[in-house]
Amino acid sequence: MTSPPPGHAPIPEELARRYWEAVAVHGDDPATDMCVHCRRSRCPDWAYAVEQLILADLLDPDA
Secondary structure, eight states, rough: OOOTTTTOOOOHHHHHHHHHHHHHTOOHHHHHHEETTTTOTTTTHHHHHHHHHHTTTTSTTOO
């Protein structure tokens, strides 16, 4: 197993799964540009989950 790049923190698989689930559940509706779950623009749950996945090097910020 390789170690993550400097500045990245590994997270347990269960936590990663929960973050991926939050990304899926709190994704934006293209028609309204709002979270499909909580109906808010710039959903903080989605943003936090994405940030944690990026920090764990599980999501490419440029993708």
